[in-house]
Amino acid sequence: MAETPPVLYSFRRCPYAIRARMALAAAGVTVELREVLLKDKPAAMLEASPKGTVPVLVLPDGAVIAESVTVMRWALGRNDPEQWLAGPASDTRELIAQNDGPFKQWLDRYKYHVRHPEGSQTDYRQQAETILAAWESRLIGQGGFLTGASARLADVALFPFVRQFAGVEPSWWAQRPWPALHAWLQGWTEHSRFAAVMRKCPPWQPGQPPLYWELGEAV
DSSP states (O other), rough: OOOOEEEEOOTOOHHHHHHHHHHHHTTTTEEEEEEBTTTBBBBBHHHHHHHSSSEEEEEESSOOOOOOOHHHHHHHHHTTTTOOGGGHHHHHHHHHHHHIIIIIIHHHHHGGGGOOOOOHHHHHEEEEEHHHHHHHHHHHHSSSSSSSSSSSHHHHHHHHHHHHTTTTTTHHTSSOHHHHHHHHHHHTTTSEEEEEEEHOOOOTTTTSSSOOOETTEEE
């Protein structure tokens, strides 16, 4: 008898959920996808993970993985056909920590600057620019990716956040002198797998028939 697929609580536009779905898709892991509304989180998700953030992956044995990078590593640990886990471990950890820490902090303040009147939108953007400029240099030095000559875990973990940053002021972003960063982001956002994991589906309701997805396709 086939194993029951894990349940993935996700929110389509959340960058943490995007990177988790990208890894699950790369690994070919079938999941029961449950799209949620963050303003109306289902009780089943909160029971599994009371902190109420996505993604939440509930495994068939009842174990819960509620951190996006842990979901990525779990999926790729099962199957990693593109060798995303092959990047240098220390560089990968440092880049993800930089993204999830200071870059995410400045991104949030930049995007939602009206909620943070202690500084201006330009101030917050400039703080993030320092980090982005360093990533531009790294991409140039590594031949187009962050930790090597091909895509690795750090690339997949970071690009959804850079995409979110670029979307705040698209015309300003387009004029920045970051050709490597622009090409890198474009490569990910135009990737067929990204298009697959970004397909829209209605919010999950308790009692509805399961929606099983593999590689971003309903099955």
